[in-house]
Amino acid sequence: MSNLPNVPFLKFIYKPKNELEKGGRTEIPAPRQSSEPERRCPNCYKSVPLSKISANMSMCGCGYHFRMTARQRISLICDTFEELWPGVVSNDPLGFPGYVKKLDTVKVASGELEAVVCGKAEIDSQPCCVFIMESYFMMGSMGSAVGEKITRLFEYATMNRLPVVGFTVSGGARMQEGLLSLMQMAKTSGAVRRHSEAGLFYLTVLTDPTMGGVTASFAMEGDIIIAEPGAMVGFAGPRVIEQTTGKTLPKGFQLAESLLEHGFVDAIIPRPEQKEKIGKLLMMNKAVN
Amino acid sequence: MANPKYKSAYEIVKTARSGQRPTGIDMINGCFTDFIELHGDRYFSDDRAIIGGLALLYDIPVTVIAIEKGHTLKERTEHGFGAPQPEGYRKALRLMRQAEKFKRPIICFVDTSGAYCGIDAEERGQGSAIAANLYEMIGLKVPIISVFIGEGGSGGALALAVADKVWMLENAVYSVISPEGCASIIWKDIKKAETAAEYLKMTAYDALELGVADEIISENGLGGDEFYTMLKDKLKAAADELTAFDGLADARYKRFRKFGSYDEITIETEEHK
Known part of the structure; x- marks a missing residue:
């Protein structure tokens, strides 16, 4: 099909030289x-x-x-990023059935070695430490390796007097590591506290979903807690609540908007504004030396 | 390993859950004198699943916080089946801060299947309340002793157990998830709870092996005078020892800092942006 004027004799003298003359890209199926x-x-x-x-x-x-991957988020938010401790990985302390195999599968599927990526970064020219959890790695569940990396990051940030920005996404503690996973909640909380006592700023960004042991520890311990629109954030899972109580969950239950209404997050910030707003928050919360 | 001599892990779980065992209030009455209960979180309400107050341990004043399950159905209902609301954790935190101000040791009795799971609890920040307890407890400057007397259900138990000493009764359990919950997630079959209980390493003996518990308390004569005298003496000795120790908060941080089992591999290329 061509775009030639509908004049019969012109067809003999006008020959389109290329696709564009034939009518441009729209013409190509x-x-x-x-x-x-x-x-x-x-x-x-x-x-x-x-x-x-x-x-x-x-x-x-x-x-x-x-949802987005940790690496996508890094390129969205950080100007520079230097990864720290990428080699800290889970082992199978309890000999839990299927755990090793599961780890191998998700490593391939997610391209990550663990459910959190930590590093030193600059966001809108503000130097900081960053951790970003990875939902594609066992739904960001927290085992020993995740707890260790986050704890190290807070210790590193305390030593180097840097603020911490943390993006949380997690189904909670990783049950395949039993009590050791549970202990990570106390371990990370301790590191957050020491960082805070040094007068340093910690910002959490709650993303979909942040649940269980992560909500009940470092996700809710930020000086400022912001959330992405529509992110589900809670302690107990909605299905568990429904089954245990037999009640129908209210509309918008456990969504960031509901948390804002109940006073548990400072602000909801959509992705396009995050980098700039985080940069400003970092700038306005500089540690006083 | 479950208690090597006689029981499977799941049998221990069932024992831990039994309504016949002494509850938090029984422990308070057995170990202390002059208990004065203090109510409320000063924000919203008084959660009856957590009982707190002041008492004398021999001659020293202590702050006591106990999760109460109750024995009869009436009691169980009154105490919310030992599943604390956010207000319970906030009350506990209020009392712990008070203990720090007046330099009193804190003694917690833990017995819960987990923090209360419900719409209202979520809307009032269950996760946030537990997080606040972990954050505060790890830095408190007074001794904290947590005794697991029955069930130790996940974050709901940990919120009263970021302690200098964690003791577990022989048949107490401590786990990141209930064996039923674990079985239904992993095998989609709640009947596999027995297997899950083994793998979760949740008995007192497992916790001891993992270093999560420091000591196992014998249940000889459980609930009788001799038992309480034994426990009381142990608590007094530990409270005295910890009170005399300088740098408690640092030691507590180190106690929890060491938990975890992971490998560290070398990554040759770092082509990340």
Whole structure:
């Protein structure tokens, strides 16, 4: 099909030289369009192509925040990033059935070695320490390695007088490591406290979902706690609550908006504004030496 | 290992849950004199799942905090089946801060299947309340002794157990998740709870091996006068020893800092941005 003027004799003298003259790109059928993987937005129910999602900070056009990987978040938020202790990994202290295999599978699937990435960074030119949990690694569950990395980060930040920015996403303590996972809650809390007592700033960004032992420890211990829109944040899981109490959960239960209403987060900040706002918060919370 | 001599881990779990065992209030009455209960978190309400107050341990005043399950159905209902609300943890924290101000040792009795799981508890910040306790307890400057007398359910138990000494009765358990919960997540079958209990390493003996518990308390004559005299003497000796010790908060930090089992591998290329 061409865009030629509908004058019969012109067809003999006018020959299009290239595709553009034939009518441009719109004329070329795009067969890949329909086969491109899409994701249905749980908010507006539209199917959005993955490429469009990733080009838009993993958000839907309606503003729904999809989950993103730790590395995507680093490139979204940090100007520079120097990873610390990437080699701290879980072992299987209790000999829990299937745990080693599970770890191997998620390592391949997520491309990460553990459920948290820690490092030294600059956000909007503000130097800080950053930890970002990884939902694609056993739903960001906290075992010994995660607890150790976060504890080390706070100790490092205390020693170097740096603030800490932490992005949380977690299903809670990692049950495959039993009591040792539980102890990470106290261990990380201790490190947060020492950092705080040194007069240093800790900002948590709650992302979807932050649950269980992580909510009940370092996620809720920030000087300032912000959340992403629509992030689910709580202690007990919604299904467990429904089963135990037999009650229907209210609309918006455990969502960031509900936490804001009940006074448990300072602000809800959507992704496009995060970098700038975090930079400002870091700037306004400089430690007084 | 479960108690090597006689029982499977799940049998111990069942014993720990038994309504026949002495509860938090029984322990308070057995070990102390002149108990004066102090109510309320000063924000919202008084959670009956956690009982707190002042008492004398022989001649020394102590702050006592106990999770109470109750024996009869009536008592159990009154005490919320020993599943504390956020207010319970906040009351405990209030009393612990008070103890620090007046330099009193803190003694906690832990017996809970877990923090209360419900809509209201979530809306009033269950996670936040537990986090606050962990954060504060690890830095308190007075001795903290936590005794697990029955169930030690996850974060709800840890919120009263960031202590200098963690003791467990022989048949007490301590776990990150209930064996039933674990079985239903891993095997999608609640009947595998027995297997899960073994793997979770949740008995007092396992906790001792992991270093999470410092000592196992014999249950000989449990609930009788002799038992309470034994426990009382132990508590007094430990309270005296810890009170005399300088740098408690540092030692407590180190106690929890060491937990964890992980490997450290060398990563050759760091091509991360």
